[in-house]
Amino acid sequence: MMKRMIGISLWVILWPSLVFGALDEQPFICMIGDSLIASHDWDASFEGLSVKNYGRIGEKSRGVIKQVSGIAQKRNIQKVFIMVGINDLWHSSLRMPGRVRLFLTKHFPAIFSILEKWIFSFNHFMLKNVVAPKLLNNYEALIRTIQTSGPETEIYIHSLLPLNEALFYQNYENRIDRQLIRDINEALSELALKYDVLFVDLYSSMTTPEHQLPAHYTEDGIHLNGAGYQVWENILRPLIES
Numbered sequence: 240m241m242k243r244m245i246g247i248s249l250w251v252i253l254w255p256s257l258v259f260g261a262l263d264e265q266p267f268i269c270m271i272g273d274s275l276i277a278s279h280d281w282d283a284s285f286e287g288l289s290v291k292n293y294g295r296i297g298e299k300s301r302g303v304i305k306q307v308s309g310i311a312q313k314r315n316i317q318k319v320f321i322m323v324g325i326n327d328l329w330h331s332s333l334r335m336p337g338r339v340r341l342f343l344t345k346h347f348p349a350i351f352s353i354l355e356k357w358i359f360s361f362n363h364f365m366l367k368n369v370v371a372p373k374l375l376n377n378y379e380a381l382i383r384t385i386q387t388s389g390p391e392t393e394i395y396i397h398s399l400l401p402l403n404e405a406l407f408y409q410n411y412e413n414r415i416d417r418q419l420i421r422d423i424n425e426a427l428s429e430l431a432l433k434y435d436v437l438f439v440d441l442y443s444s445m446t447t448p449e450h451q452l453p454a455h456y457t458e459d460g461i462h463l464n465g466a467g468y469q470v471w472e473n474i475l476r477p478l479i480e481s
Contacts, residue, residue: 266315267291268479271306272322273298275400279468285479299326300377307381311388318479319385320439322397324423325461327374328366328415363416371419375426382434394436395478398424400445400463403452407460417450439478444470 267289270281276294284290293306303323310316344351378396385394399420408414424442431438445467447453452460456467463471 265289266317269293269310269316269319270322271303271310271319272397273324273326274462275325276320276322278462279471284468284472285476288479290479294322297326297330298323299330300324300374300381304377304381304384307384308388311385311392316385316389316392318393318395320395320397320475320479321381324374324378324399324427325415327370327377328419329411329413359414359416362414363419366416366419367422371423371426374423375430378427378430379434382430382436386434394434395439396427396431396436397439398427398442400441400461401447401450401452403454403457403460405451405460406454406457410459411461421450437478439474441471441474444474 268285269291270276271293273294274296276292277296277298278294279292281290281292282288293310295302295306300323303321307319382394382396385392401417401420402415404417421442424440428438428440445452445456452467456463456470458464
């Protein structure tokens with residue numbers, strides 16, 4: 240009787256960890272990155288599959304490395320889709336405060352024009368020579384972390400999307416060179432080849448001949464609306480469902 244009572248007591252104590260631990264080991268698809276990932280219901284988009292959203296608003300590449308380090312050790316990730324990088328550029332760019340911009344454009348337009356050009360040139364230099372190399376180094380660290388923790392995990396890295404500059408500059412004070420986004424995408428493509436992971440080229444399907452995000456895909460020039468996410472889903476569907 241005593242042995243039976245001990246056995247029942249142990250089962251009562253251990254069954255949650257056994258049951259939920261088993262559930263925790265079920266294969267799933269991981270979507271990870273910044274607000275472009277966080278702002279969409281990926282699980283609802285791919286019914287019948289376990290698609291988990293680890294996106295975070297405002298996330299940068301360094302933060303994704305920390306997230307993946309924890310997730311990969313605890314969970315069975317079948318595929319991981321990564322979209323991160325624009326915040327690395329966004330939060331590192333020098334910008335003119337809105338009130339200063341309004342004051343100068345109204346009272347000193349010539350000075351405003353000079354400062355605007357200087358800020359753009361400074362941002363281009365810093366983002367190209369300091370921020371972009373660090374972003375690519377973080378991507379390498381991210382890929383190596385996943386490949387070490389889960390060698391069987393399929394890794395997909397997305398291109399950065401273009402901006403719709405007309406809408407973006409109406410809503411935000413930052414200035415990001417469109418050519419820099421293209422250069423980073425080319426470097427990410429080469430990185431994918433180096434580490435034998437898949438590069439998902441969203442840019443080519445969501446840009447105009449002038450390298451702008453089409454206005455019907457966005458409300459603010461950087462984040463996607465439903466139409467934009469539909470294009471993204473269509474590109475991912477054969478990759479996720481295969």
